[in-house]
Amino acid sequence: MDLDTIRAMDAADPLRDFRDRFELPDGVVYLDGNSLGALPKVTAARMADVVNREWGQDLIRSWNSNHWIEAPRRLGGKIARLIGAKDHEVVAADSTSINVFKALSAAVQLRPGRSIILSETGNFPTDAYMMQGLAHLSGGRIEQKLLPADQIPAALNDQVSVLLLTQTHYKTGRLHDMAALTRAAHAAGALVIWDLSHSAGALPVDLNGCQADFAIGCGYKYLNGGPGAPAFLFCAERHHGDVFPALSGWFGHAAPFAFDDSYEPGAGIDRFQCGTPGILGMAALECGLDLMLEAEMAAIRLKSQALGDLFIALCEDRLTGFALASPRDAAQRGSQVSIRHDEGYAIMQALIARGVIGDFRAPDILRFGFTPLYTRYEDVWLAIEALAEIMKTGEWREARFATRAAVT
Amino acid sequence: MDLDTIRAMDAADPLRDFRDRFELPDGVVYLDGNSLGALPKVTAARMADVVNREWGQDLIRSWNSNHWIEAPRRLGGKIARLIGAKDHEVVAADSTSINVFKALSAAVQLRPGRSIILSETGNFPTDAYMMQGLAHLSGGRIEQKLLPADQIPAALNDQVSVLLLTQTHYKTGRLHDMAALTRAAHAAGALVIWDLSHSAGALPVDLNGCQADFAIGCGYKYLNGGPGAPAFLFCAERHHGDVFPALSGWFGHAAPFAFDDSYEPGAGIDRFQCGTPGILGMAALECGLDLMLEAEMAAIRLKSQALGDLFIALCEDRLTGFALASPRDAAQRGSQVSIRHDEGYAIMQALIARGVIGDFRAPDILRFGFTPLYTRYEDVWLAIEALAEIMKTGEWREARFATRAAVT
Known part of the structure; x- marks a missing residue:
């Protein structure tokens, strides 16, 4: 699985045009739409x-x-x-x-x-x-x-x-x-x-x-x-x-x-x-x-499951030390994947500092939400890239003692 | 009491500058801020x-x-x-x-x-x-x-x-x-x-x-x-x-x-x-x-009472057939004056059609709210003018059978 393959998945995604209907900040991979959904452009007007x-x-x-x-x-x-x-x-x-x-x-x-x-x-x-x-x-x-x-x-x-x-x-x-x-x-x-x-x-x-x-x-x-x-x-x-x-x-x-x-x-x-x-x-x-x-719920579900499957596959391919907290079977899973790590809080803070926004749920869960109207397969790739990088550099250690922030 | 006197009251009002801080539609005398307050200009931004x-x-x-x-x-x-x-x-x-x-x-x-x-x-x-x-x-x-x-x-x-x-x-x-x-x-x-x-x-x-x-x-x-x-x-x-x-x-x-x-x-x-x-x-x-x-509550109360007193005075001077439903003593009254009329509903509809917005409360109450940050003494004058005109022309009769609308 390489980035070209993943970009081809985005190009073939029947929901791909919906992403442009949302405001999404530059440089951010937003995997927290299950906590606060992104802003539809039409909402501002x-x-x-x-x-x-x-x-x-x-x-x-x-x-x-x-x-x-x-x-x-x-x-x-x-x-x-x-x-x-x-x-x-x-x-x-x-x-x-x-x-x-x-x-x-x-x-x-x-x-x-x-x-x-x-x-x-x-x-x-x-x-x-x-x-x-x-x-x-x-x-x-x-x-x-x-x-x-x-x-x-x-x-x-x-x-x-x-x-x-x-x-x-x-x-x-x-x-x-x-x-x-x-x-x-x-x-x-x-x-x-x-x-x-x-x-x-x-x-x-x-x-x-x-x-x-x-x-x-x-x-x-x-x-x-x-x-x-x-x-x-x-x-x-x-x-x-x-x-x-x-x-x-x-x-x-x-x-x-x-x-x-x-x-x-x-x-x-x-x-x-x-x-x-x-x-x-x-x-x-x-x-x-x-x-x-405007979207078909069946298409949303299909893409949601594919995003989750991709996340799990890349996670297992690229990372060690994390345990899957979500069902592996996409049929048993909502539109998120959660993984466990004893240093979950610090790792999530380091991820957010790199612009990859998921959230942490005590005691040890890193939660990533997939919102098929605006989440790309490439976002999943970028999130795993960032996570692998953070584990390699050990930069998460710096976030270890940061104040635990309240996010809903 | 004439319009010049009333305009002088507005000119001397210590709260007069607050009115410009609100959006108020042209041609409307808004006496319903006790149902929905007007939009502060700063709110839009x-x-x-x-x-x-x-x-x-x-x-x-x-x-x-x-x-x-x-x-x-x-x-x-x-x-x-x-x-x-x-x-x-x-x-x-x-x-x-x-x-x-x-x-x-x-x-x-x-x-x-x-x-x-x-x-x-x-x-x-x-x-x-x-x-x-x-x-x-x-x-x-x-x-x-x-x-x-x-x-x-x-x-x-x-x-x-x-x-x-x-x-x-x-x-x-x-x-x-x-x-x-x-x-x-x-x-x-x-x-x-x-x-x-x-x-x-x-x-x-x-x-x-x-x-x-x-x-x-x-x-x-x-x-x-x-x-x-x-x-x-x-x-x-x-x-x-x-x-x-x-x-x-x-x-x-x-x-x-x-x-x-x-x-x-x-x-x-x-x-x-x-x-x-x-x-x-x-x-x-x-x-x-x-x-x-930003305003002094004491100044708000003083003006509110004066607006109500003016409304009652003009009402009794210019109109017949209405009964005061509010306490005459300003100390016993909130920031509104209500008057009764058997045809209250139709009369309020006719008033609203003329751009004077108060509200009707069953069975017979016409309610006028005074919001001192944006209500002028002249608004009270204009409201009574419109009311007198409506009673003179009988135009309220046309509104008599209009559907009773829900307003909060």
Whole structure:
């Protein structure tokens, strides 16, 4: 495998023209789109328009004239197409954490006689934390349980109201079998919430094909919605009418502008809105969604797997001392490859200093995300080149004692 | 009172130069800054910078290098200066509705033996709705009670855990006596949450002087933070250590990037953060805050009262058929004047068609907000002129059957 071969892969890539639709800084190999997606070029112009014209000139009238009021549903409908849902089953709103709470509190309400909310040890922390908050608030009626993934199926019993799992593990990229685990939960009478933060926009997801009950996910990773973009929530149509939302804000009311004293849930998915939507964030997220919807998800998945396979092959060919933390089988893996090294933190700092941006996850994981709309095969080559160079020169030793920085 | 006199008032206004710091569309008299504040000119450039440079070029590194991670606390500290709080008692986060839930769930936790959460009938609906959601989620342990304002003091007993009131009424602009009601609640052993949505940036607020326990409020009204801007939450320092947050997301964790399975509340006010903050919204809100902090709150209040007094005087001089819905005494009034008319909806539509933007609140209220940084005395004159003209020509009749539009 040489650079010519790799450049030929880029030349033959059916998605190659998408890269030019993104702003990417010179001299940077960006393999952290699973933490913050890159800026679509169109977003800059759209943000100027929403600020200057819609807010500045049209002011309050924009809620109607520029369709701000419809943004959560409109964006939800676009996200639905990426995750195998109907457009009236998804809403863009709030943060992923808040949406976890909405889904959890709805699920426990739908299974009133059951006390256990179940998830996986090592799941992305905010999922576990939001469960803990709900359990604490319940004053003992709800109990949180975290188990290693392989013990989950056996733990699904008639005391479990809901199973909350992240489809693509944030550290390793390991994929859960959504269909099988959903079936297992349903067989025990439990509901399932899927966290799609590292799945939506990264691989084909078929929520309704799997009979999923709820899902939540993130707008700022593979959906390229910008830092802290609005998140999303899916609730299967069959549950809509039975949920009285715990976060029953005025934007989820059946008639918000009637200003009644009493809350009446809005129709369908509308009841999962809460406060006034952040329109600037919505505008940026919509640009990311529109761009992604131009591509074929099957092509994205194919390239994502090829990028990951190439990374693993070059890694094993060129490097020693690293252990693969992700599944080797691309079918079992999301759109990232993680490798372990005891000096992972310092090595990642040295890589970033060379303009190769991945991220570090404690205690020892170097994580590289592949975003097929703008990641080239050559980027993978350059990343491995830099990594090999860093290990050869030992320059990572200088980064060893640098302050551990917070990156999301 | 003639136009020359009024123009002389504008010429003598110590805040007159602030108007030029805002984008205001030609031909519009904007009296709806209490629904959506106008765009500060500096915000457009700042938004381009946060999008193009911070997101586009610096990407994930911006969480540290451009201080995104500190935004909720940094903005909270700025808001604190407007509401009589210490900078470590306020955080900018989520929506007003979500923050109501955070404050309510914290307050009931601090008063575990008490079952009643109390508010006012006709309070801004989302406050009541969020109470209802919490009560529903509690499965009967918490009961929501809404009473007319004059019955609140007598209802404060040893079953009330928390009193939630909006300081400035959204419809009438009537001010509650924050100090007296907080004292009364405390005398009954209850806590108080103040909704400052129509107060922050509109008038001097002294939360700590009143010994308030919690407060929440809105970033997109008088703080000029943009549509759906992040909201804020105040928790008095004395309560920080005793609250285990119900919305216990990873951004409120003591060490978010340790990725532990178990939630440990962050120090102080940090625990009231939840998910990843929306950085685009934060950037716009910070521009509004910085601009507001250049002005003296005492000068803002003085002008706000004078604008309201002028509106009432001209209204009574020039119009018949309208009833004053706001307190006549400026000391009892926020930064708005509301008037009633049976045909209020149609009249407001006709006004908006003439470029005078206020808003309508069912069933019969025409609401006019005064934002002293950009509202001129002449704007009040022009609004009354237009209103008088509309009543004379009867052109409002044409707007009578227009679709009732949703505006926030």
